[in-house]
Amino acid sequence: MARELQKIVVMGLGYIGLPTASMLATKGHTVLGVDINESAVNTINSGHIHIVEPDLDLLVRSAVNSGNLRASLTPEEADTFILAVPTPFKSEEGNAKAPDLSHIEAAAHAIAPYLRAENLVILESTSPVGTTEVVENIIRSLRPDLEGRVHTAHCPERVLPGQILRELVDNDRIIGGTTKAAMIKARTLYKTFCNGAILETDSRTAELSKLVENSFRDVNIAFANELSVICDRLGINVWETIALANRHPRVNILQPGPGVGGHCIAVDPWFIVSSAPEEARLIRTAREVNDAKPQWVIDKVRCKAARFKDPVIGCLGITFKSNIDDLRESPSMDIVKTLLDANIGTVMVCDPNVASHKVPFPLHDLKEVLKKSDILLLLVDHHEFTEIDSQIIKDKVVIDTKGVLR
Known part of the structure; x- marks a missing residue:
């Protein structure tokens, strides 16, 4: 059975977004990478990279030269939208550092006008429990016409800087859907480039699992x-x-x-x-x-x-x-x-x-x-x-x- 190739928008072209966008493009998908950094966008469109990661320059050059990857400051209509934006700290709350979700919220607002029925929205950014539902609620509030017809999932990145390209392909991948349909759609996409096992769960468990992985090491x-x-x-x-x-x-x-x-x-x-x-x-x-x-x-x-x-x-x-x-x-x-x-x-x-x-x-x-x-x-x-x-x-x-x- 032939793979279903998609038009994919990747929001955020940093250490996770750019390798992901490039990998998807080399697998035949048509990918638009979106970033607020105009210099980064121009650099990528010229076939070069603005960050350092082994072999990423070769992957980006190949993806751009194939015509399957380009970068932009604004999103477009697509089949799948992947949010790979930062989640820094916002403030101190009772001696705990509170998460800043503004980049995720801004990305959700940015893609909302371009969403269509049966689109898949994937949050890859490492996030507090419930953040995928926050994205879902933003979409619901901005696009009530698509109520129940846009699928959301959390598929956290699990890669190590310096080994991103290898681990992007070989590591097991957690697929956390807010619905069964979202989980199936996300699983189908990640199987186009992941050799590791696809581990299915709900979005909240997926969110906590990623946090637990890093907390264990900490x-x-x-x-x-x-x-x-x-x-x-x-x-x-x-x-x-x-x-x-x-x-x-x-x-x-x-x-x-x-x-x-x-x-x-x-x-x-x-x-x-x-x-x-x-x-x-x-x-x-x-x-x-x-x-x-x-x-x-x-x-x-x-x-x-x-x-x-x-x-x-x-x-x-x-x-x-x-x-x-x-x-x-x-x-x-x-x-x-x-x-x-x-x-x-x-x-x-x-x-x-x-x-x-x-x-x-x-x-x-x-x-x-x-x-x-x-x-x-x-x-x-x-x-x-x-x-x-x-x-x-x-x-x-x-x-x-x-x-x-x-």
């Missing part, structure tokens, strides 16, 4: 980060301790770091806390442990800097994880900004994955930073940093938050 990272603080107090190597403990067949402790960043793990647990503040005690505590780690690192730098009259502090890495250019919710970026404002020394920053125009401070070559630094603060384990010759830094004060310069 809790485990918090355990590792708390261990690192305890080991530092006791004068014990935390990485050796974890390596030894992990030799137990039922123990798998993650690695500590300077905090937790990214668009998911540092954000999603707060969506659960915001929805159930009295019940989410462990999840909240884990978030607080991880959110406190950057200040712990800053205090370590201050303590070491007090030994010098005017120290040069070399900071290695500002992205939220290794070997990518993504700065979203990056604890390393927050640490560097605080050190720059603290006036405790000259701060030199190096990150080979980040373009200089993306940050409000100068970036330096690695060799220059290694030569001039009195204190070397490793924040991200980029490949370039893991290969540093130990002899070059043997006379430096080293603060290694990732355990790669031992």
